Amino acid sequence: MTISKAIYKRGKTAGVFPSLSTRRDEAYMSFIEDARNLLLHAQQKPIGEYSRLLLQNAGKSMEPDPRSTTEAKELLMKDNVLKTYYRVKRTLQESFWECTLNSLNMRKNDLLRALDDAEKIGPGSVTYDPDFSIPEYATAEIHIQPGGNANEPLSGLLYDYGAKVFMGGAADNDMFANMQANTVSAPKNGKVGRILDLGCSAGVTTTALKRIYPDAEIWGIDVSSHMVRYAHLRALEQNLEINFKQMLAEELEFDDNCFDIVVANLLFHEVPVSISKKIIKETLRVLRPGGSFTLFDFPGDKTGDVYTMFFGEMDAIDNSEPFIPGFVRSNVEELMEKGGFKMDKYDPDKFILAGRVGFKPIN
Numbered sequence: 001m002t003i004s005k006a007i008y009k010r011g012k013t014a015g016v017f018p019s020l021s022t023r024r025d026e027a028y029m030s031f032i033e034d035a036r037n038l039l040l041h042a043q044q045k046p047i048g049e050y051s052r053l054l055l056q057n058a059g060k061s062m063e064p065d066p067r068s069t070t071e072a073k074e075l076l077m078k079d080n081v082l083k084t085y086y087r088v089k090r091t092l093q094e095s096f097w098e099c100t101l102n103s104l105n106m107r108k109n110d111l112l113r114a115l116d117d118a119e120k121i122g123p124g125s126v127t128y129d130p131d132f133s134i135p136e137y138a139t140a141e142i143h144i145q146p147g148g149n150a151n152e153p154l155s156g157l158l159y160d161y162g163a164k165v166f167m168g169g170a171a172d173n174d175m176f177a178n179m180q181a182n183t184v185s186a187p188k189n190g191k192v193g194r195i196l197d198l199g200c201s202a203g204v205t206t207t208a209l210k211r212i213y214p215d216a217e218i219w220g221i222d223v224s225s226h227m228v229r230y231a232h233l234r235a236l237e238q239n240l241e242i243n244f245k246q247m248l249a250e251e252l253e254f255d256d257n258c259f260d261i262v263v264a265n266l267l268f269h270e271v272p273v274s275i276s277k278k279i280i281k282e283t284l285r286v287l288r289p290g291g292s293f294t295l296f297d298f299p300g301d302k303t304g305d306v307y308t309m310f311f312g313e314m315d316a317i318d319n320s321e322p323f324i325p326g327f328v329r330s331n332v333e334e335l336m337e338k339g340g341f342k343m344d345k346y347d348p349d350k351f352i353l354a355g356r357v358g359f360k361p362i363n
């Protein structure tokens with residue numbers, strides 16, 4: 001069986017995702033995606049208004065500080081509507097992982113063999129080390145994804161399909177990644193020969209960058225070998241030449257001053273703040289003077305109230321995002337500036353997800 005036939009045996013869902021092993025699983029996942037859109041995404045605004053009203057009527061502080069957040073949580077989680085909302089959120093997510101993993105496991109050997117075979121061919125390359133030491137923080141089962149990113153051999157496929165459902169259609173045909181990549185800042189002199197994507201997962205932003213800069217040498221790195229293996233296969237399927245490597249963003253195995261652009265899409269909220277500081281330092285080191293760093297992630301608490309903080313804390317539990325509360329409080333713009341970047345003025349309207357842009361000073 002060719003690589004493509006093994007992975008895309010049942011075709012592609014929404015243009016790019018390897019379809020699951022049975023039609024029943026595909027239908028079930030489509031149901032979960034619709035249910036999430038209807039019960040969660042469409043209700044986010046009214047649920048927010050309802051929660052704020054409950055807090056205001058109870059005379060609670062709306063300040064986004066830790067004490068007010070704890071008090072808000074105590075009050076809001078006594079409310080039956082909200083209890084149900086968060087229960088539904090958690091259960092739908094548990095259900096989609098269970099279905100996706102069981103479905104992929106039905107043809108696990110074929111899928112793993114296809115990933116092995118893909119390693120041997122190009123365009124592009126994938127490199128990893130079976131003895132790589134994964135830091136403890138990177139073994140968390142973020143998003144309650146079974147096995148997490150690093151400990152489940154099918155995590156690349158699992159994450160990719162899970163992200164499709166989680167994002168309720170926004171990731172279909174790589175739409176979201178393409179939009180994000182189009183807002184990545186280039187260095188001011190426009191010279192782009194090498195690009196690095198930190199925490200690349202399935203490589204969707206990496207491939208989108210290659211489409212925008214077809215002549216650039218592009219690298220995607222991730223702590224998980226399973227992720228870079230799948231990212232390589234996904235890029236192969238699109239005939240895109242990209243180098244994927246298992247690597248820690250805080251210990252980059254690249255020379256000083258060798259990249260024009262570095263991107264981190266949704267990496268920073270998944271690491272402790274102490275690691276964020278190291279990643280910023282390493283990014284500055286590998287960028288050439290004038291090179292740009294675009295960091296996409298959630299907005300910080302400067303833009304939110306106590307409900308925003310409560311929502312983040314609930315996400316930390318229900319979506320298993322242990323590092324989100326630390327991230328939103330950390331003020332990543334300030335960390336980048338203190339780390340030596342010359343920051344662009346933050347423009348919340350320019351990006352889909354908050355984008356912070358810094359340049360390596362020329363002198």
Ligand SMILES: C[S@@+](CC[C@H](N)C(=O)[O-])C[C@H]1O[C@@H](n2cnc3c(N)ncnc32)[C@H](O)[C@@H]1O
Nearest residue numbers: 149199200201205222223224248249265266267
């Ligand atoms: C939310 S995903 C990133 C999504 C991806 N950038 C995209 O555009 O679709 C976070 C990724 O960061 C990786 N990661 C976490 N800590 C890391 C680290 N210290 N160095 C490199 N990758 C890391 C995880 O394995 C995971 O694949």
